[in-house]
Amino acid sequence: MKPSKTATANPPIHLTPRGAARIRAGHVWVYRSDLKDQKPKAEPGSLVAVLDEKGRILGDALYSSSSQIAIRMFAVGREETYAVELPEIVSNRVAAAISYRDEVLQQTEACRLVFSEADFLPGLIVDRYNDILTMQVLTQAMDREDLRRAVMDSLREHFPNSTIFERVDERIRELEKLPAKESGVVGKPQKGNAKTATIFNMNGLRFHYDVSGQKTGAFLDQRENYAAAAQYARGDALDVFTYQGGFALHLYQNCRRVTGVDMSRPALEVAEENATLNEYNLEWIEANAFDYLKDQSVGGRAYDTIVLDPPAFAKTAKNFDTAIRGYKELNLRALKMLRAGGTLISCSCSFHVSEADFMEMLGTAAADAHRRVRILEKRNAAKDHPILMGVPETNYLKCIIARVD
Template sequence: MSESIEYPALYLKRGEDARLRAGHLWVFSNEIDVARSPLGEFAPGDVVAIVDHRGKAIGVGYVNPNSLIAARLVVRGLEHPFDRSLIVHRLNIALALRQQLYAEPYYRLVFGESDGLPGLTLDRFGDVVVGQITTAGMERQKDAITDAIVKVLAPRQVWWKNDAGIRAMEQLPMYADLGHGEYGGEVVAKEGGLVFGVDPVGGQKTGWFYDQRENRDGLARFVTGKRVLDMFSYLGGWGIRAGAYGAREVDCVDASAAAVEATARNIERNGLANRVKALRADAFDHLKALREARERYDVVILDPPAFIKRRKDFKEGSLAYRRLNELGMQVLARDGILVTCSCSHHMPRQALLDGVQQGARHLDRQVQMLVSLQQGPDHPVHPAIPETDYLKGYILRVLPA
């Protein structure tokens, strides 16, 4: 092995470097040659040189001996250390893309592996940045990341929303706190000419779902003058935008009391109380009640949380998606529009469509697929990392058989 390597070496077994050389960034624990580099000798988050079985360096990454994904590659080759300067460089590259895409500073700034910073998510809300760290390696770099954000963006606040369930797999604590700046002041997302209040501590994920923005941008031609039902509405992203596009009536439904209250505030803030309302209810129960009451909507939007978090949950989760879409179709008016989405990486795009089709046939309906939906370009897909291609959806027309 070259003497120029400054970090401890993490040796891979013979042939286990192929996926990394093809572009992926993950190393699984069973791919490591533990005889040459015992995992027990590393602390969670240690920076390492990842090398193949011949001792040829692939690059610099970080290790966590307690995780199934035991290491992640951050930089190829050994010319650049994993430090604040590298993070500043990656942030500037990520920022250049978002500034090209969007006129205002409201977007996902860093999308983990796709932006060369595995384990890190950053969302920008004007002069506020909300971050989420999911790996021990990035947790060890938190201060350097905060410094890099301040250097590149000079934000008013940097919040850390480090309470994602995946952190448990890395044996990391759950917390949310202010990493930079002073407490106070409002945090908002701007989208489609509207303003949405965001809670960087109590909200879901990092507070807002920018990944659906471009999909919501395409609602206008389907909702103008229509009655719209927005299920799993969270802060009202779909429903309030439908109201702004001229829907005559919109019901935003969510099971969370806090989300419903926040949606009501967002409805008022955007001057849409005359046509949009927020309701608290369980999605499946509410759809069944609407069906029994013979209520009908011209457009039904289904954007649920992930029903399939692990591969072994696929059968049960895919059935839940089918049941949800069947219920959605049962409250659609004749020739209605169904918008259905899945953010489950383990739910293939075709499987989602197949479930809709099966549900349609069970109801003696016919479905026309009009638009295929995916995550926005501020969530770029890494071609070598299928896990980064997670959001899929469809806009469909539902007809009598």
């Protein structure tokens, strides 16, 4: 197998045996500590040939001169990049990612169009909210002008009447040693003016979206879990960490009363706007989730359905023990507050807490609460967030739906 013509413009990068084994096992990241020369002469953001310790070609990768993830494999064990220009491949992969969503998604105007490594476009994330597309560039390579242009041209071709808005993560740009820039509109629709706010449909409900929001998006990875949770919901429901009401609004379709709790007032204000948009009447509580659950539990409050959807408690492996304690406290409180036959929907988006870890925590909480718990469904992220085999980081979301007796 030959390296690509583009890759041969830079000296090849040789991996240590551990780095080569990592690639052969299916992962696409190699850390700088696994390069034989940790400061190779490759240009920042360039495509490089990757060789094992014996000089055998493993494929082509995108190189970062500053990140601890030094290379992200772009073509593994095949000749895809040989004799083909890199921008053309990027454009084709964007088109393929969009085509995949067209095949597997229904009844939504909001989804993740490009999911970085899982769509073979490492360092690029694109979300769709009706007629607004948001783009995030996370690596030196994807910040190259020619690759930016390829991405933008492909998005314009498929969504000519959409605004393209770039969300900038200042910390990521600092780590990648990229020039500072501000978030803003980078592509206007063919007709009309650029938009920074819109309304989109998801699972038959309507939601507001504003690019000035505090989060990257509307937790699109939970879209299918929202619908699944609604099928089991009944009676009095509590949605903890509701953010803009994603679970709460879906629960309302089958529940007598729904309360959403979050400590962010701006998020709850959007949640109320979403409720009004759907002509729903929900209760919103601004509170710390741990304090609220404790007060409700001590007060003897009971519910038929409880959703726990906290932010990532373990952003790094060293936070694992603290995260498990946090998850257990939340789930223990919820289990004690559920009426017999009630439904618990418990989620974790912490990659460093595996499904096995999460299930063990839930089992311990159930034992301590003296409740019998039957697992009805074990779910992951929505289909627009595919899991790439060999890259466990793409398998981060856990959603457990259980009956509690």
